[in-house]
Amino acid sequence: MTDGTDGPADRARTRRPKLGRWLAGGAVATLATVLGLTLALRSGAAPACAAPPRAAAPVAAALLAPPAAGTLNKGKSTFYDSKGEGGNCSYPSAPADRLYVALGPSEYADGAACGGYLDVTGPKGKVRVMIMDQCPECAPGHIDLSREAFARIADPVQGIVNVSYRLVVDPPLAGPLxxxxxxxxxxxxxxxxxxxxxxxxxxxxxxxxxxxxxxxxxxxxxxxxxxxxxxxxxxxxxxxxxxxxxxxxxxxxxxxxxxxxxxxxxxxxxxxxxxxxxxxxxxxxxxxxxxxxxxxxxxxxxxxxxxxATPAASASDPAALPPVPVAATTPGCGT
Incomplete structure (x- = not known):
């Protein structure tokens, strides 16, 4: 992906869970709680009754779905270079014409979009690209074209442009499966x-x-x-x-x-x-x-x-966090 000045950045196509900050914050909070209880007990005073913890707000599951057929989507495009590799879709190599696109996690949909095609329209015209890769940092509506595809629809010096795109239905096939x-x-x-x-x-x-x-x-x-x-x-x-x-x-x-x-x-x-x-x-x-x-x-x-040919045939739970040890109930705190 490019910012319009330095050219496309080499990007690893993997998602890395950002757990460090959460773990560090949790450790600090736990340490502070333990120190507070220790100081209170040493001073002879009973610890204050803490309010019951509030339940965490429900987090809506990300909607993972490829672009819907027949739906015109509007957003923006940047560009990058896969260095000839086949991207997160694991293809042996990029298409020979080097016209491909990476989608953000919601539209890449854990691989469900792989092998489909988008018609993308930008300031200079339209290009058809194969969905080959994932762009981990791309929000919904942000697509990352190959450098060659981007040059078909916009001047690369712009770096980022507004586009519209649509999933192609039954695109012409280059050959057999x-x-x-x-x-x-x-x-x-x-x-x-x-x-x-x-x-x-x-x-x-x-x-x-x-x-x-x-x-x-x-x-x-x-x-x-x-x-x-x-x-x-x-x-x-x-x-x-x-x-x-x-x-x-x-x-x-x-x-x-x-x-x-x-x-x-x-x-x-x-x-x-x-x-x-x-x-x-x-x-x-x-x-x-x-x-x-x-x-x-x-x-x-x-x-x-x-x-x-054969006739058609009929056809997560998040892991619970480990329990947190709780101190024995102090007389006078609701007992």
Whole structure:
């Protein structure tokens, strides 16, 4: 991101919880309380009766959702350079045209926006960008474009400009779906990255061979879909559903960590080298879970995979703080 004078800053795409100040403040408050009670007891005076603590005001959970299809959003844009990396969405690299965007945490939505596209309009015109990254410091309505994309809509010396943007529905696809099994995966722990889907994804399901039960994978914030107990040794069928209800199934996905496996099935609009149709039935989305962002380095594999179409199938609690020790009740304080 840039301030308009020094150029874009290199930014780590991870969220760091700011706990130090809270812990320090809590420690100071606790120490002060203990010292006060100690001094009062040494002087022989009974400690004053403290008013009961007030319950903490409820904190509204952040609304995590990608930009809604068909909704025009207005805000501002800055720009940055990913250095060719694929961002928090864990893609092996940035798009070849280098037209991409990072969204703030609320719109990145723990990875739910990954792989979608925005049409962004600025002072000089419009550009279409792929959602590839998270901008931890960006408030809702603040998007962070690549330097190349920003130059399409504004003069980079401006640094920050007002923009409008809209999520693209069914953007043209560059090719069929690709699948990348994560490093460290095995028959006992399954993780796959799906790319080339156009619309954001709603669900990914996996089954061993062609006769096993479908198992729902859970999306991580870094855009891999996980089955913690594994999905068997493979090969797999992987059924993919997007937010527009398109659903397709690719077969022959191998347990080949780090390799990009290219199928012959497209998310919509037909296939290359086969007959596949898609159904349009929404399916429940798994709850994303926060996790650290890996930086995979895959090698490409272009072996075509078979594909089939299948009919649609029906489809946090905050940790409690540890109890705080309370001094014994003093006579005369409500007893």
């Amino acid at each position: 690709t699948f990348r099994i994560k490093e460290g995966a095995s028959q006992y722990w399954f993780a796959v990255l799906v790319a080339g889907h156009g619309n954001p994804l709603r669900a990914v399901e996996v089954r061993q061979g062609s006769s096993g039960n479908w198992r729902a994978a859970a999306r991580e914030s870094y855009n891999y879909w996980l089955i913690d107990s594994g999905a068997g040794p493979g090969p797999y069928q992987i059924r993919v559903t997007d937010t527009r209800g398109h659903r397709v199934t690719a077969t022959g996905i191998r347990m080949a960590p780090s390799q990009v496996q290219r199928s012959t099935v497209r998310m919509y609009g037909g296939t290359s080298g086969g007959t596949t149709t898609t159904s349009r039935s929404p399916s429940a989305s798994p709850t994303p879970r926060a996790s650290a962002t890996p930086r995979p380095t895959p090698s490409a594999s272009t072996t075509p995979l078979a594909e089939t």
